[in-house]
Amino acid sequence: MNDKNKIIKQTFQKVFDDLEVVLGWKQGFDSLHMTPAFIRKASDLDQLVFNPQCVQNLSGYLFSTLKAADPEKQGKIGICVKGCDSRSLTALIQEGLVERDRVYIVGIPCKGVVDVKKLRNLKPSLTEISGITIEADEVVIEADGKTERFPIADVLAHKCLQCRYPNPLIYDALIGEPVTARVAQDAARPAVEQLDALSLEARRNFWLTEMDRCIRCYACRNACPMCVCQDSCIAETRSPKWLSQRSDISEKFLFHMIRTVHLAGRCTECGECMRVCPVDIPVTLLMEKMNCIVKELFDYEAGIDPESKPPLQTYDSSKTGI
Numbered sequence: 067m068n069d070k071n072k073i074i075k076q077t078f079q080k081v082f083d084d085l086e087v088v089l090g091w092k093q094g095f096d097s098l099h100m101t102p103a104f105i106r107k108a109s110d111l112d113q114l115v116f117n118p119q120c121v122q123n124l125s126g127y128l129f130s131t132l133k134a135a136d137p138e139k140q141g142k143i144g145i146c147v148k149g150c151d152s153r154s155l156t157a158l159i160q161e162g163l164v165e166r167d168r169v170y171i172v173g174i175p176c177k178g179v180v181d182v183k184k185l186r187n188l189k190p191s192l193t194e195i196s197g198i199t200i201e202a203d204e205v206v207i208e209a210d211g212k213t214e215r216f217p218i219a220d221v222l223a224h225k226c227l228q229c230r231y232p233n234p235l236i237y238d239a240l241i242g243e244p245v246t247a248r249v250a251q252d253a254a255r256p257a258v259e260q261l262d263a264l265s266l267e268a269r270r271n272f273w274l275t276e277m278d279r280c281i282r283c284y285a286c287r288n289a290c291p292m293c294v295c296q297d298s299c300i301a302e303t304r305s306p307k308w309l310s311q312r313s314d315i316s317e318k319f320l321f322h323m324i325r326t327v328h329l330a331g332r333c334t335e336c337g338e339c340m341r342v343c344p345v346d347i348p349v350t351l352l353m354e355k356m357n358c359i360v361k362e363l364f365d366y367e368a369g370i371d372p373e374s375k376p377p378l379q380t381y382d383s384s385k386t387g388i
């Protein structure tokens with residue numbers, strides 16, 4: 067067990083009696099994959115790990131875990147968060163979906179997580195990974211008895227290459243020293259700018275082509291920490307019936323447009339929607355564009371300040387200029 071994992075374990079051990087469950091990461095089905103861990107016994111805290119393979123945003127489990135918790139006990143949920151995950155957690159608190167005093171937050175400054183698909187394409191023969199570390203502009207992979215270095219762009223997740231908040235913005239305990247953000251908070255967004263430079267028709271065609279691949283598996287919605295409508299989601303309701311089972315582009319487009327608008331001023335750019343999409347649709351890019359619009363209109367970013375209210379919760383329709 068490395069030092070960071072030991073400190074995470076010891077931190078939760080100290081407060082374990084007050085916790086109903088700890089949400090962290092543990093070794094998955096092979097050495098490449100880490101998986102979410104739901105720890106209910108102190109003896110299982112040994113399973114907790116943190117490394118660049120801990121890709122999942124555990125805040126996505128918080129709303130449903132709290133809903134399923136024993137209302138009599140009012141116990142706390144322990145949770146590990148990276149910088150981006152902490153924004154989702156903050157946004158849930160801002161919207162009153164999670165009470166701050168029901169969570170014990172272990173924040174972990176983060177240099178990035180791997181994009182498993184990129185890594186598989188880069189090294190299809192990888193079998194036994196013994197360690198992945200991030201050093202400045204390189205990712206160092208120790209696997210199959212060899213050490214290899216790759217440029218970060220070849221291995222890290224898209225969101226990490228433009229990470230503005232690598233340090234948790236909210237926590238009860240911080241594990242390790244804060245790290246330097248890869249880009250400035252007001253840095254340009256090249257992918258959004260590239261799309262903005264296209265004509266309206268070309269942009270529309272881009273999204274129609276991307277969305278035509280959508281199989282409406284709803285993994286993007288299910289993985290999103292801010293998609294909390296559950297049975298009331300437009301994809302599920304039959305009264306009113308927003309969407310049919312037809313698999314045509316108009317149904318796919320409508321789902322994505324409604325979801326995008328529903329996440330306006332709420333998306334924290336955790337990238338989970340894009341990570342889980344089985345057909346590689348750049349779903350987060352649509353949200354990034356919406357976030358740029360919200361920033362421009364309301365000077366607001368979701369999940370930064372637990373005390374502020376999202377603009378679409380305080381929106382005044384009599385205001386001009388919006």
Ligand code: SF4
Pocket residue numbers: 148149150151176177178179223225226227229230231232233
């Ligand atoms: S976006 Fe930032 S905080 Fe999130 S995983 Fe990437 S580097 Fe870490």
Ligand code: SF4
Pocket residue numbers: 279280281282283284285286287339342343344345346347349
């Ligand atoms: S995860 Fe991808 S394929 Fe599934 S509904 Fe979302 S965009 Fe469509």
Ligand code: SF4
Pocket residue numbers: 154286289290291292293329332333334335336337338339340349350353
């Ligand atoms: S829309 Fe995507 S990037 Fe935004 S909060 Fe949800 S999962 Fe994260």
